[in-house]
Amino acid sequence: GQQLNQSPQSMFIQEGEDVSMNCTSSSIFNTWLWYKQEPGEGPVLLIALYKAGELTSNGRLTAQFGITRKDSFLNISASIPSDVGIYFCNTGKLIFGQGTTLQVKP
Amino acid sequence: EPEVTQTPSHQVTQMGQEVILRCVPISNHLYFYWYRQILGQKVEFLVSFYNNEISEKSEIFDDQFSVERPDGSNFTLKIRSTKLEDSAMYFCASSETPGANSPLHFGNGTRLTVT
Numbered sequence: 001g002q003q004l005n006q007s008p009q010s011m012f013i014q015e016g017e018d019v020s021m022n023c024t025s026s027s028i029f030n031t032w033l034w035y036k037q038e039p040g041e042g043p044v045l046l047i048a049l050y051k052a053g054e055l056t057s058n059g060r061l062t063a064q065f066g067i068t069r070k071d072s073f074l075n076i077s078a079s080i081p082s083d084v085g086i087y088f089c090n091t092g093k094l095i096f097g098q099g100t101t102l103q104v105k106p
Numbered sequence: 107e108p109e110v111t112q113t114p115s116h117q118v119t120q121m122g123q124e125v126i127l128r129c130v131p132i133s134n135h136l137y138f139y140w141y142r143q144i145l146g147q148k149v150e151f152l153v154s155f156y157n158n159e160i161s162e163k164s165e166i167f168d169d170q171f172s173v174e175r176p177d178g179s180n181f182t183l184k185i186r187s188t189k190l191e192d193s194a195m196y197f198c199a200s201s202e203t204p205g206a207n208s209p210l211h212f213g214n215g216t217r218l219t220v221t
Contacts, residue, residue, distance in 0.1 A: 031206035042110075042197045042212030043149065050207055088149060092206030093139060094162070096149040 002027045006089055006097030013079055014105050021100040022073040023089030032065050032072035037086045037099075046087075047074070079104050108132045112198050112213035119188055119220055127183045127216045129198030138181045139199040139210065140173065142166065149197065155181065156204065188220045 006023045013019060023032070031050055035043035047058050049065035049072060056063055062075045076083055081104050089097040111130045119125050131138050140152040153163040155173055172184045181200075185192055195217050199210040 029206075033206075033209060035210075037149075041214050042199070043210075044212070045209040048207065048209060090210075093154060093201070093204065093210065094151045094164075096151075098148045 002091075002095055004089055004091065004095055004097035006100055008100060009098065010101040010103070012103045012105065015079060015081060017079055019076040019079055019083070019102060020073060021087060022071060023097045024071040025091070026070065028069040029091040030069070031092055032063070033090045033092075034061075034063050034072070034074045035088045035090060035096075037088065039085070043088055076102075081106050108134075108211075110198055110200055110211050110213035112196075112216050114216060115214070116217045117219070119218070121190055121220055122187050125185050125188055125218060127185075127196050127198075127218070129181045129183075129213055130179050131181055131198065131200030132211055133179070135200035135202055135211070137161075137201045137204050137208075138173075138175070139201075140183045141197045141199060141212075143195040143197065143215075145194070152183075152196075154204070161204070185218075188218075190220050193218055193220045 004023050004025050033048045034046045036046050037043040047063040052069045053067050054065040060077045084104050086099040086101050088099050113128045138155045142150045151164050152167045154161045170186045174182050195215040197212050197215045199212045201208045
């Protein structure tokens with residue numbers, strides 16, 4: 001079945017560093033969404049992408065919809081401790097990536 | 107901002123017992139979902155529900171599971187006879203439309219522990 005391969009699986013970085021994570025698939029999608037899950041809470045939408053090649057920012061977050069429609073990446077610039085959490089890519093209602101766990105050292 | 111609420115936040119039950127997990131979706135949303143997240147793993151789709159019937163379900167959602175909208179506000183997930191491997195976080199979500207461009211709004215989950 002369809003699967004989203006998300007990498008890296010985890011990251012442990014220093015506060016102030018930039019972060020990059022991506023999500024790939026062998027299937028083509030029309031939508032890519034990125035969610036963040038903080039401990040003890042449900043995922044919350046960060047950025048939604050609806051068009052191949054689209055580059056969208058939300059504060060320090062930037063995400064791109066790959067031109068092949070098979071991938072997407074999420075960048076976080078100048079990380080801060082509250083960026084800690086698990087970041088999931090998603091292509092609609094059914095499929096989530098395995099998640100990237102981000103830890104930020106103050 | 108409207109939110110999805112789930113109760114209880116934590117449920118402990120013995121193997122073989124029935125459990126009902128409850129959710130109140132956002133009031134103007136028409137599409138409802140249940141997801142499962144085993145500790146440390148990804149979010150897995152269980153079922154979607156619209157117009158008082160299941161619209162889609164995964165292979166995880168077997169005969170032990172059922173969903174219901176008993177009134178105008180609640181949306182429930184029932185596990186008929188729990189197994190140890192049902193231990194997980196269960197998230198309810200709702201959306202305005204079923205399309206991928208209508209994001210999911212998640213509750214904070216119910217942690218189910220089966221002993």
